[in-house]
Amino acid sequence: MIRLDSVSLVYQDHGREVFACRDVDLNVKEGEFVGILGPSGSGKSSLLYLASGLKIPTQGSVFWQNRKLGDLSDSERAKVRLNDFGFVFQYPFLIGYLTALENILVALPDQNRQAEAEALLETLGLSDQKDRYPHQMSGGQKQRVCVARALLGSPKVVFADEPTAALDHVSGRNVMQLLNQHRGSGALIVVTHDPVMLEGADRIIRMEDGQTFSEEK
Amino acid sequence: MKTNRRNPLSAAVYLKRNFAKTAPLMGVIILAVMLIAGIVSLINSIPYSIKVIYSYSKNYVAVTPRGNPFLTPLLRQAVEQNSPVELERVITIQGSGIQVKSIVGNWPFVVLGLERGDMDYYLNRLKGTLTDGRLPTPGEPEAVISEPLARNLNLKIGDILQKPLDSDNFSPKEVKVVGIADSENWFAFSSIEYLRANHFPNIDAFMAFAKTPADQLTLDNWTEKELSGENAVVYTYRKLEEQADTMFNILYQILNVVIGTLVIVITLMMGMLINIFLSQRVQEFGLLQALGYTKRSLLNRVLLETTIFVVGGWILGLGVAYGLLNLVKLTLMDPRAFALETVDLAAYLYSVPVPIAIFTVSLVTVWVKFKKFDPVGIVERRLV
Numbered sequence: 001m002i003r004l005d006s007v008s009l010v011y012q013d014h015g016r017e018v019f020a021c022r023d024v025d026l027n028v029k030e031g032e033f034v035g036i037l038g039p040s041g042s043g044k045s046s047l048l049y050l051a052s053g054l055k056i057p058t059q060g061s062v063f064w065q066n067r068k069l070g071d072l073s074d075s076e077r078a079k080v081r082l083n084d085f086g087f088v089f090q091y092p093f094l095i096g097y098l099t100a101l102e103n104i105l106v107a108l109p110d111q112n113r114q115a116e117a118e119a120l121l122e123t124l125g126l127s128d129q130k131d132r133y134p135h136q137m138s139g140g141q142k143q144r145v146c147v148a149r150a151l152l153g154s155p156k157v158v159f160a161d162e163p164t165a166a167l168d169h170v171s172g173r174n175v176m177q178l179l180n181q182h183r184g185s186g187a188l189i190v191v192t193h194d195p196v197m198l199e200g201a202d203r204i205i206r207m208e209d210g211q212t213f214s215e216e217k
Numbered sequence: 218m219k220t221n222r223r224n225p226l227s228a229a230v231y232l233k234r235n236f237a238k239t240a241p242l243m244g245v246i247i248l249a250v251m252l253i254a255g256i257v258s259l260i261n262s263i264p265y266s267i268k269v270i271y272s273y274s275k276n277y278v279a280v281t282p283r284g285n286p287f288l289t290p291l292l293r294q295a296v297e298q299n300s301p302v303e304l305e306r307v308i309t310i311q312g313s314g315i316q317v318k319s320i321v322g323n324w325p326f327v328v329l330g331l332e333r334g335d336m337d338y339y340l341n342r343l344k345g346t347l348t349d350g351r352l353p354t355p356g357e358p359e360a361v362i363s364e365p366l367a368r369n370l371n372l373k374i375g376d377i378l379q380k381p382l383d384s385d386n387f388s389p390k391e392v393k394v395v396g397i398a399d400s401e402n403w404f405a406f407s408s409i410e411y412l413r414a415n416h417f418p419n420i421d422a423f424m425a426f427a428k429t430p431a432d433q434l435t436l437d438n439w440t441e442k443e444l445s446g447e448n449a450v451v452y453t454y455r456k457l458e459e460q461a462d463t464m465f466n467i468l469y470q471i472l473n474v475v476i477g478t479l480v481i482v483i484t485l486m487m488g489m490l491i492n493i494f495l496s497q498r499v500q501e502f503g504l505l506q507a508l509g510y511t512k513r514s515l516l517n518r519v520l521l522e523t524t525i526f527v528v529g530g531w532i533l534g535l536g537v538a539y540g541l542l543n544l545v546k547l548t549l550m551d552p553r554a555f556a557l558e559t560v561d562l563a564a565y566l567y568s569v570p571v572p573i574a575i576f577t578v579s580l581v582t583v584w585v586k587f588k589k590f591d592p593v594g595i596v597e598r599r600l601v
Contacts, residue, residue: 045597049593054507054592054593055593074511074512075511075513078506078509078510078511079509080509081507081508081509082508082509082510083509085509087507087508087596089504089507089596089597090596090597091596093500093504093596095225095501095504096501097230097231097234097235098225098230098234099225102225102230103225105225106225106226106505106508107508109224109225109226109510149508161596161597
């Protein structure tokens, strides 16, 4: 479903080339839970952004359902992200002036998904929070709203970048369980530095210095 | 079945829930528009006052001889015999002066001396009705004034219009107000016999009235062309209008510079404020772009929000200006019969550059911001 062929991402740092990712090959199948594990600065987040089309590789190609993401226009890539992907970021980013329910609905703005969003809130134990604003919620609650936002519309892939980093261990595990349980038939790609959070992953890829080192099953 | 909520990212939701942020911006626009429309309306009221005060001269063309007082009959004959339009009446007049009050000081005003038989005609022609008092007795120091003039000078029947020791409103005898005419026009007249006997120099002039306003204009232009020169001075409303416009030409040039500077200052200030508010929303825009919103859709959204508060602020500003001008008119202008247009289109149009400039600056600010926008930097918290 997602294929990365010899993908590299190079930054220029004071005239010096820095590889965020170097010659990475990856193939994610439908419904697969892939964990990307590595220390800070190993390039795992860059890999996630490359796979999701948020960044374009400087070398190699990323394919989504056999379409090369690099050949798509900005708006076509945005459309893919909006309709086919869900995102959970490291920090529980919510829009401050929208309620929990409204924050979930922004994931698919043109569709009538209110009932589904309310069901997701209930599933994630947040039905009493639906009309609350982000400043009225705890960090764990906010990240669960982000999970609900990522799951709205049953995306084909959910990308999660260190989704538990800003949470305590219990809340973090809870968020991971929810993501895994409610992703339906969608694939889940999770980047983390904590192997405990990848419990239940079909595959774990280790990264260091921008390169993938081993795959565990 | 549950009802669908409105789009959470609609401009209305943002503006309503961020009222504390958008209200000050709107407030600045309201104040700027009010200030500009108010100042321009008040300045426009000066030439407007001139036109209102002297609008009675729309009804006739007046001719006074120059150099030789005995030319008057010849000049009159020339008009009567050669007028290009049918004349309704030609009357002999003399004049004495008074001062009327305006928001920029005193202005000269003529108290016409009329023969008794012409007074009724003159009143009718100026759409005046003598509601209080009577017409001046020939040879007596008496005058009729119109209601706006009475209000301006705070005079009532029995009060003194002109007197010997008043250099601005001089007459050798105390001239009493014996009648007040109900009319929109400003005018004053007394007995021509009194003027001939008491005012120096004793020179008759004349006024010619055409039958219709269009004919009057033709007569005015013809008289100016044919008689104005070394033998006569011709007074027409068109000339007065022209002189008033020329007189305020420099004032309007200064006003344009002041308003232009004000617009630039306000626009720069608003540009900075909008920039600050947009910077506070960088996280929101980064998140939405990462989720799959295009730059164009975000740009359109911000511009719609900007349009609503800029246009809303402008309309409210015009409303506040209208309210304030009415208050000024009611409390300060009307009691003194000062002219002020509360719906002065030209003054309101002066405020149009405010929303246009602010919108343009917003457009550029937003466009520049989105052009170099990196959503990954935002969601990774490198740029927030």
